[in-house]
Amino acid sequence: MTAFSGITVFDSVSEDKLMSGTIELLACARKLADGFNEKVNCILFGEGLNKTLKEAVAFGADNVFVADDPLLKKYNPDVYSITLDRIVRQTAPRCIILGQTSTGADIAPRLAFKLGCDLVTDCVEINVNKETDSIIPIHPIYGGKIHAAFSPLGSQLVLTLRQKSIEPLERDDSRKGEIIPVKVNIDPALIRIKVVKKIKEETEGIRLENAPVVVSGGRGIGSKENFKHLKELAGILNGAVGGSRPATDNGWVPATSKVGLTGKIVAPNVYIAIGISGSSQHLAGCIGSKNIVAINNDPAANIFRVSRYGVVGDWEEILPGFTEKLRELNAL
Ligand SMILES: Cc1cc2nc3c(=O)[nH]c(=O)nc-3n(C[C@H](O)[C@H](O)[C@H](O)COP(=O)(O)OP(=O)(O)OC[C@H]3O[C@@H](n4cnc5c(N)ncnc54)[C@H](O)[C@@H]3O)c2cc1C
Numbered sequence: 286m287t288a289f290s291g292i293t294v295f296d297s298v299s300e301d302k303l304m305s306g307t308i309e310l311l312a313c314a315r316k317l318a319d320g321f322n323e324k325v326n327c328i329l330f331g332e333g334l335n336k337t338l339k340e341a342v343a344f345g346a347d348n349v350f351v352a353d354d355p356l357l358k359k360y361n362p363d364v365y366s367i368t369l370d371r372i373v374r375q376t377a378p379r380c381i382i383l384g385q386t387s388t389g390a391d392i393a394p395r396l397a398f399k400l401g402c403d404l405v406t407d408c409v410e411i412n413v414n415k416e417t418d419s420i421i422p423i424h425p426i427y428g429g430k431i432h433a434a435f436s437p438l439g440s441q442l443v444l445t446l447r448q449k450s451i452e453p454l455e456r457d458d459s460r461k462g463e464i465i466p467v468k469v470n471i472d473p474a475l476i477r478i479k480v481v482k483k484i485k486e487e488t489e490g491i492r493l494e495n496a497p498v499v500v501s502g503g504r505g506i507g508s509k510e511n512f513k514h515l516k517e518l519a520g521i522l523n524g525a526v527g528g529s530r531p532a533t534d535n536g537w538v539p540a541t542s543k544v545g546l547t548g549k550i551v552a553p554n555v556y557i558a559i560g561i562s563g564s565s566q567h568l569a570g571c572i573g574s575k576n577i578v579a580i581n582n583d584p585a586a587n588i589f590r591v592s593r594y595g596v597v598g599d600w601e602e603i604l605p606g607f608t609e610k611l612r613e614l615n616a617l
Contacts, residue, residue: 287418288377291378292317292323293378293381293382294307294382295369296383301335303344309448309450310446311341311346312452313382313451316451320413320415326348326349326350327341327350328372329350330357332353332355332358339458343458345454350467352468356469357469361476361478361480362391366392366396369392374400378441379420381443381444382445383396384446385447385448385550393445400441403441408424408447411444419436419437423435425569429566429568429572447550487539490520493527496519496524498525498557501557501559502527502528502561503567504531505560506532506600509537512528512532518604521612527544545564546567546569550573559604560581562586563590578592582598582600
């Protein structure tokens with residue numbers, strides 16, 4: 286038997302609204318906690334939080350620890366990790382789950398170091414092993430070719446979960462939970478990091494991660510100019526434009542539009558891959574899509590192995606007709 290009990294999720298909140306990623310973390314925590322018959326604690330940082338707290342309960346939390354303080358409005362790794370460490374120590378959970386986001390990925394190792402516990406990042410699945418009374422995180426390795434199941438050595442774990450790895454739970458407003466406010470008193474001498482500037486990511490239209498349809502182009506698109514055809518298609522489908530590494534490296538689309546192992550992870554309803562070969566590094570970022578549609582002139586391209594629909598041919602010949610047909614259907 287471990288001395289630790291319960292599953293904790295952590296996230297920060299910017300506008301008194303639970304993010305879809307936090308709802309997914311709660312779904313994962315609920316699944317694990319039910320497996321051990323334990324509780325889900327949700328730790329939220331932000332300022333002016335109110336309805337978010339009830340939302341966290343409705344989506345699966347038993348206790349919501351809320352640190353509502355102007356100090357937490359902007360991300361500071363020292364302030365966040367010190368506050369988080371203090372709250373986690375009060376509740377001694379067997380596992381703390383953060384999102385595999387820029388903030389989550391930055392705090393998770395700091396927290397694991399402070400707690401002296403095991404860390405597994407970028408999990409795509411987290412399971413319970415009842416026989417060993419332990420948690421088994423699953424993390425893709427070799428560019429997503431293999432999923433490795435880890436057997437943690439210690440009995441407390443910090444994990445980060447990739448977005449869109451789990452379906453959120455249905456909102457249940459009848460769920461009851463406790464809201465526990467936490468004070469943030471930090472000795473200024475402990476804050477060694479000063480955040481000098483925050484640069485907001487420029488996005489045209491819908492964000493890649495939230496888009497229901499993503500139209501991505503690869504080296505086969507050939508130029509920045511040609512991407513206008515993909516933008517047109519994305520516009521008709523209310524989608525976003527992404528790219529493979531060659532497309533972003535060549536500056537055909539912004540670096541923030543890169544899909545893959547070293548880019549964004551997307552899981553839209555439809556992912557249209559045009560002139561993309563389907564390397565394991567690219568697939569790591571889109572394999573969770575509900576439907577992959579590929580246009581490629583090489584019938585042996587790897588992308589066809591994971592596509593629901595595929596068209597073999599030159600995209601310059603196929604795309605205009607495809608776009609026109611969709612425009613007509615959209616107008617009906
Ligand atoms: C550590 C590491 C991390 C990486 N991270 C990423 C990542 O995050 N994202 C990523 O995308 N890559 C990543 N890569 C690069 C990856 O290995 C591939 O090189 C890259 O994904 C290939 O991009 P592509 O499919 O656009 O190009 P290619 O592999 O060159 O494929 C181009 C495709 O276009 C087709 N084509 C050409 N002309 C046409 C035409 N006229 N009509 C239709 N089809 C056409 C070709 O048949 C071909 O299949 C990473 C690599 C490493 C080593």
